[in-house]
Structure formats: structure tokens, C-alpha cells
Amino acid sequence: MADTTETAPRATSNRSTTPGSDSFKQYISSQWAERTDVLPPARDEAAYAASRRERLSAKYPGKRLVIPAGRLKQRSNDTDYPFRASTAFTYLTGWGSDSEPGSVLVLEPSASGGHDAALYFRERAGRDSDEFYANPEIGEFWIGPRPSLAQVASDLALTTHGIAALDAVLHTSDENTLLVRDADPDLTTLFDEAVRKAAIEEEDEAALPTIAFSTEPEQAENAAGSASLEQELAEMRLVKDEYEIAQMRLAVAATARGFDDIIADLPRSSAHERGERLVEGVFNSRARLDGNTVGYDTIAASGPHACILHWTRNDGPVLPGDLILVDAGVELDSYYTADITRTLPVSGRFSDEQRMIYEAVREAADAAFAIARPGIRFREIHQTAMGVIAAKTAEWGLLPVTAEEAIEPENQQHRRYMVHGTSHHLGLDVHDCAKARREMYLDGVLEAGMVFTIEPGLYFQPDDLTVPESFRGIGVRIEDDILVTATGAENLSAGIPRTADEVEAWVSAAGASGN
Incomplete structure (x- = not known):
């Protein structure tokens, strides 16, 4: 499965003048003041978002729920439209105009019968990485400071993980995982592949030659379940808190x-x-x-x-x-x-x-x-x-x-x-x-x-x-x-x-x- 954490700048190689010498890399990575992150108190909406997640959890016992924020959408060549997180993601996290592209909320079934919520996003790069100065899509020199895992965890009152950890979630997705599909088409493709592979692994080895046909019902059932999730989220929003x-x-x-x-x-x-x-x-x-x-x-x-x-x-x-x-x-x-x-x-x-x-x-x-x-x-x-x-x-x-x-x-x-x-x-x-x-x-x-x-x-x-x-x-x-x-x-x-x-x-x- 392709790594979900890759974020490469688009269509800039023929005009990039960023130095690539070792001396430049060593110099730009040195002599920065130590960062002291101030952890914000939980925002006002955090408690309301938690209540919304609890209501949703009660409707899907035993199901893993995946709610992506979505990614930047290309306007032309290497320029993007301003990012706006998906509605379902914002509703369940409280993260609005300051949200990070590519973030994903996962509600994982817990032993207690409810769900444990975790937010996955691409944390800012350290100064020892070339991302912070050489990547115009997410680099700090280009778009400004980005939050740490600890800052977002405090702000939204949510458990947070780096985006690389989402691969483990995808690799273990099966028919019991429901996804808000329209929010992030790339993630949906990876998700469908994971569900397909999970269905294949459940088949007897002797049935493998016909597996393309036997997995279709599972995929159709999963798609219907995901549609039900999106419908449920829309109906939850009919009455405002x-x-x-x-x-x-x-x-x-x-x-x-x-x-x-x-x-x-x-x-x-x-x-x-x-x-x-x-x-x-x-x-x-x-x-x-x-x-x-x-x-x-x-x-x-x-x-x-x-x-x-x-x-x-x-x-x-x-x-x-x-x-x-x-x-x-x-x-x-x-x-x-x-x-x-x-x-x-x-x-x-x-x-x-x-x-x-x-x-x-x-x-x-x-x-x-x-x-x-x-x-x-x-x-x-x-x-x-x-x-x-x-x-x-x-x-x-x-x-x-x-x-x-x-x-x-x-x-x-x-x-x-x-x-x-x-x-x-x-x-x-x-x-x-x-x-x-x-x-x-x-x-x-x-x-x-x-x-x-x-x-x-x-x-x-x-x-x-x-x-x-x-x-x-x-x-x-x-x-x-x-x-x-x-x-x-x-x-x-x-x-x-x-x-x-x-x-x-x-x-x-x-x-x-x-x-």
C-alpha cells in the first residue's frame, strides 16, 4: 500500500532555486531558537464536538469510523484553492479554518462498547528536515508555523497522532470500517484497496481464482454502510446545539x-x-x-x-x-x-x-x-x-x-x-x-x-x-x-x-x- 504521508510539491522543479549543497543544508538547519510550545486551553466547541462523537458512536457499535478533513484542491498548476475541511470532520472535531489539510479523525471501537477518538495529521517538520524551507505546500517558510501534536491535542481535547500512524489504521481496515468517502478521494482509494485485500484474506486459498467476484458483495455492503454514515451525520446536524x-x-x-x-x-x-x-x-x-x-x-x-x-x-x-x-x-x-x-x-x-x-x-x-x-x-x-x-x-x-x-x-x-x-x-x-x-x-x-x-x-x-x-x-x-x-x-x-x-x-x- 502506498504511504499516505507523502506530500510533495507540485510542478516546481523547473523553477526551484533552493540550494542543495550540504553546506547550505547544514547552515539553514542550525542556530534556531528553541521552540517553547504554549498549550492552549480547549476551545469552546471541544465539549460540543465530544458530545456529537458520543451520539455518533452510539449508532455504530463495533464499527471503526473514519472521517477525513480532505486535502488541498488544485486551482491551476502548482497553486491551490484555500483549504476548507470537510463539514463532517469539522462537526466532529471543532477544527475549522485553522485545520490542517490531510487530517483524519478515527473513531476506534473500544472494549467498553463505545469509541476512542484520535486525530491524525501531519505535524510540522523539525528544523533538521528540508520540509520546513523547501516544500511550498506545507513548509514553514512558505505558509507559516504549523501546530504540534501536543498543541492540537490540548486545543481540541483529542488524542493526536502523526499522519504516518494512519497507515496502521488503513492496513487493518475491513468491512467493519466505515468512511466518509467524498472528503478525500485519495484516501478512499487506499481504503477500498485495504477492504478488498481484507476480504481476499478471509477467503479459502482454493477460492482465490474467483476472488474478484466473491469480494464484490463485501465491498458493496461496505459502501452502503459508508453512505449510511454520511446520511447519519447530515441528519444529526438538522438540530443545532x-x-x-x-x-x-x-x-x-x-x-x-x-x-x-x-x-x-x-x-x-x-x-x-x-x-x-x-x-x-x-x-x-x-x-x-x-x-x-x-x-x-x-x-x-x-x-x-x-x-x-x-x-x-x-x-x-x-x-x-x-x-x-x-x-x-x-x-x-x-x-x-x-x-x-x-x-x-x-x-x-x-x-x-x-x-x-x-x-x-x-x-x-x-x-x-x-x-x-x-x-x-x-x-x-x-x-x-x-x-x-x-x-x-x-x-x-x-x-x-x-x-x-x-x-x-x-x-x-x-x-x-x-x-x-x-x-x-x-x-x-x-x-x-x-x-x-x-x-x-x-x-x-x-x-x-x-x-x-x-x-x-x-x-x-x-x-x-x-x-x-x-x-x-x-x-x-x-x-x-x-x-x-x-x-x-x-x-x-x-x-x-x-x-x-x-x-x-x-x-x-x-x-x-x-x-
Whole structure:
């Protein structure tokens, strides 16, 4: 089996000028101050992560569980995208934006019937190794200091091992080892090979010529078990714990500041031919100041671009008289992210048509929020919002049928003007818990601690002949982040102006201040 600890720099040999002489190596390895590692106290999330591991352990007695963080992903040649650990790994360790690429969490069955958790990662190299100055992917001269095993063990309240020790885990993996497969494709390949070999070794020697066929059921069963693990982890995240809810509040607050920044900078954005880029950049600056980064590519869609649901090119103008739809969220260092949309009149005032459409969308959002409480089914949020959208589009004479007829499953004509869903769960991923079963997600019952969006919209394409010319090119979405409480629901983003009057006052006040 290939050694899992190898990390070699890519595509740099033809431009490397690092000296290779013995005298250089001796000199660069000498006369460094002694390192004195300060062990941090366990971070706040450590206790919550331990509780999550215990819950997972109880569901998989006797199974080894392997949860990789994932590796750096190549952007071009020898440059990589910024590293982001896998969601399952972060959820179970509490290691977010400061996590190490290639790390792996292993839950090993214990004699007591539970699991012992251990974290494997590539510890920093000593000064007697050329890694710390010659490896641009992980070397200290290139990316800065990396943590020791002891520091991470203290920080996360977890047992830690060097990455080389993971080989022993892989070599002993069999059908009782389950893996989060999508996180690290290279590790998954090694894992599958280990499981295949383990299955072969269990066969009688006389059956070896047919072993390729006899091991397939074992591999299929293992893959199904691994899929079950990923599903279980997604469903565990449907209900947030206290730490997660506090992080969501912080992410929403940072996002609110980002929207304030956008409003204050609108005069500059509207004066540039690619003003959408300025809107995006202003928000992204806030995300980097107050968090890790943006939770997803910011949508800054002005004018008819607002009718393109995932407009992320953001290369158009921001013109007075138009609306700009901004869909953005700050991701914290813990990886928890907000997801908020506001639609703003660039000049500070809605036209009559813009206001009418905007308030119709808000009415749909408010109706959906009004029913949110423990005990209803998640799909009812969407159904309620769609009832308002159908009523409004029918009232305006846009539908070939009545609103009541439109909402029947075999019709749905109103969906021409809003083809997306109204809600999705939110947390470590912007579209959180995506691998949960339908009966737990879309058909699931709301519980206190769930966090999701409510985001109805209306989008009238510039060339849509079913709507009045004055509607064409108008796109409106209002999106808020909702926490289910014991008695109802809380709009976490209610402090960001929502009504047409509030939004006009918000934009106009920023313009009047001269910013």
C-alpha cells in the first residue's frame, strides 16, 4: 500500500532555486531558537464536538469510523484553492479554518462498547528536515508555523497522532470500517484497496481464482454502510446545539455589517461600469475582517441580472433606478455561515412597480414565517409562501388559471416566476444537511434548534411576454435566517431592514450622509 504521508510539491522543479549543497543544508538547519510550545486551553466547541462523537458512536457499535478533513484542491498548476475541511470532520472535531489539510479523525471501537477518538495529521517538520524551507505546500517558510501534536491535542481535547500512524489504521481496515468517502478521494482509494485485500484474506486459498467476484458483495455492503454514515451525520446536524446557534447569531450579525457596508458604498458602486464587482468586493472585505471568508460566492445582481438566480459573474453596472439583489453570507472561522438576501433600490426609492413586487415577496416571506413552529412539516413553509405567490400573480393577471387552480400539483403556472424552493437548512454548509433522507428533510417535522432560510422571490425575465413591459427585468428576493424555538420561530436577520419603507430609509440615509 502506498504511504499516505507523502506530500510533495507540485510542478516546481523547473523553477526551484533552493540550494542543495550540504553546506547550505547544514547552515539553514542550525542556530534556531528553541521552540517553547504554549498549550492552549480547549476551545469552546471541544465539549460540543465530544458530545456529537458520543451520539455518533452510539449508532455504530463495533464499527471503526473514519472521517477525513480532505486535502488541498488544485486551482491551476502548482497553486491551490484555500483549504476548507470537510463539514463532517469539522462537526466532529471543532477544527475549522485553522485545520490542517490531510487530517483524519478515527473513531476506534473500544472494549467498553463505545469509541476512542484520535486525530491524525501531519505535524510540522523539525528544523533538521528540508520540509520546513523547501516544500511550498506545507513548509514553514512558505505558509507559516504549523501546530504540534501536543498543541492540537490540548486545543481540541483529542488524542493526536502523526499522519504516518494512519497507515496502521488503513492496513487493518475491513468491512467493519466505515468512511466518509467524498472528503478525500485519495484516501478512499487506499481504503477500498485495504477492504478488498481484507476480504481476499478471509477467503479459502482454493477460492482465490474467483476472488474478484466473491469480494464484490463485501465491498458493496461496505459502501452502503459508508453512505449510511454520511446520511447519519447530515441528519444529526438538522438540530443545532447551543454552540451552533450562537455561531449562527454571530454569522448573521457579521453579515448585517456587510450589508451596511454595501449600502454606504452604493454611490461609488453606481459610478463604476462594473459596479457589481465593487458590491461583491465590499461585502467580501467584511467577510474576511469579521470571519473566515464568504459562505458562498456573493450574488450582486443589478437590474435584469437579478432575474438570474445564481448570478455570480458580478460584472455589470449598478444603475440608479434599478434594483440590486444581493445574496451574501459571512462564514465564521468555525465555518458556520449566514445566508441573507436583500433587494435594494440603487437610487434609494422604489418605483411603483418595484414596490408592489417587493411587498408581494415580503408578504410571502412573512406568511411562511408566521407558520414556522415545532410540529409542522418543513414542506409547509414552501407551500405557504407559494400560496401568496400564486395569489399575487393571479391578481396581476399573469396566470391562465386562478390562484387556486395554479397551486394544484398538475398545474403550478405561478412557478414560472419563482422556480426555486423557499427554504433550505443552514449551518456549516450554506445548503446544510443535504444528504439527509427526504423524510427527515423536506418531509421532516420542525424541531426546536433547526435553522433554515425563508427566501421567496419573483423574477420577471426581460423577454417574458406573459408580464407587462414595466415588470420585465425586475427580480426581487428577500431571504432571512430562521431559528425554530420551543414555541415558534425567531428571525435571526430581522434587524436588517426588510419592508420597502425601511429599505428606502436605509439606502437614503447612507446617501444623505455623503458616504
